[in-house]
Amino acid sequence: MSNYSIKDLEQLSGIKAHTLRIWEQRYNLLNPKRTDTNIRYYDDVDLKLILNVAMLNTNGIKISKIAAMSSNDISQEIIRLTDQSMDHTDQIQALTICMIEMDEDRFEKVLSTNILKLGFEETVLDVIYPFLSKIGVLWQTGAINPAQEHFISNLIRQKLIVAIDGQMGKSQGKTFMLFLPEGELHELSLLFSSYLIKKHGHKVIYLGQSTPQIDLISVYKIQQPDYLLTIITSSPTGDKVQDYVNMLGKEFSKSEIFISGLQALEQSLTIPSNIRLLTYAKEIKQVLLQMDHETV
Structure with a gap:
């Protein structure tokens, strides 16, 4: 008590x-x-x-x-x-x-x-x-x-x-790879992003919580996704956030990467050109709506 x-x-x-x-x-x-x-x-x-x-x-x-x-x-x-x-x-x-x-x-x-x-x-x-x-x-x-x-x-x-299980992707949709950094366990926002992406007809490769960097790179080479999305809530922290962002920008330079979460948004990060910060929950939906508009 x-x-x-x-x-x-x-x-x-x-x-x-x-x-x-x-x-x-x-x-x-x-x-x-x-x-x-x-x-x-x-x-x-x-x-x-x-x-x-x-x-x-x-x-x-x-x-x-x-x-x-x-x-x-x-x-x-x-x-x-x-x-x-x-x-x-x-x-x-x-x-x-x-x-x-x-x-x-x-x-x-x-x-x-x-x-x-x-x-x-x-x-x-x-x-x-x-x-x-x-x-x-x-x-x-x-x-x-x-x-x-x-x-x-x-x-x-x-x-x-x-x-999420009730949503069906479309063959012409883009491919998104969703993951959390190693040590990160706060998964609810990532799951909701997966729901929205699938609802808009895109394919989701869902790696989930605490994805080691070596596994992330391995899956990326096989799947070659169009987009990556991750959320940094509690791990990594401090200077390691910038290091992690730099790694993502370099290793996955051929894809556009979306990053959100407390640790990413509360720091003054230098953002690589292929990375975009999402500042609030509804922004991923706006990104998807813009994609829908561009394909019409």
């Missing part, structure tokens, strides 16, 4: 610490504990409650009414709101609650409902990607543990793989 300060609750819920203190004092909404040195802290139960309360309050339910509701009533109201609302913030909050509770059935229902109403692409871009960003905040504050992060990432990964 994790411990949270009131500032942690503020960051995770979006409710100001001052407001949380008023709710605590006026409505006995939270039940802070104290350490042996008399420092106040909150636990997982408090976090779950305040996430639910924040969602209800944002949707117009007065705090006095929420405070009088039972835990079961709050849960039922959250489910009702999630099912009816297509507001992206509400959906992200609902997914966050599912993750903290590790409620797979509810997570599947929320995600499936969004896909049905919004479509797969919009769900990924407008709900899942912001949700993954929120997971990063939760990780930094210690609000989730590795098991919770792996649990939710694997559920999303399964959805992406099913969506």
Whole structure:
């Protein structure tokens, strides 16, 4: 069980610490504990409650009414709101609650409902990607543990793989080779890129996580892809990122290479002429739409 300060609750819920203190004092909404040195802290139960309360309050339910509701009533109201609302913030909050509770059935229902109403692409871009960003905040504050992060990432990964399997390439399409650098394991964005590429009728050679340089070169010689795409989120880091980019530009000089990811975008890199940085998730879709236009 994790411990949270009131500032942690503020960051995770979006409710100001001052407001949380008023709710605590006026409505006995939270039940802070104290350490042996008399420092106040909150636990997982408090976090779950305040996430639910924040969602209800944002949707117009007065705090006095929420405070009088039972835990079961709050849960039922959250489910009702999630099912009816297509507001992206509400959906992200609902997914966050599912993750903290590790409620797979509810997570599947929320995600499936969004896909049905919004479509797969919009769900990924407008709900899942912001949700993954929120997971990063939760990780930094210690609000989730590795098991919770792996649990939710694997559920999303399964959805992406099913969506990819439903796409068929075209014989006249280009060939893309997708891979992550050696040591890089953050695969969700690469999987979504694979989905988009296949949806636009192109062939994907998917090498996936942690691809050694020697294997990358070997497959390239056999397949001779038109394009390469990689995402550098956590590995390599520092000066090694520039070295890696230089290697890609040199070894695969006959192909155009797309690179994205935190490590690539946060540094002032010297970019070889055959490499293009993609700065956000929707940009790969724009690249594909431009290709479609050029072939018409």
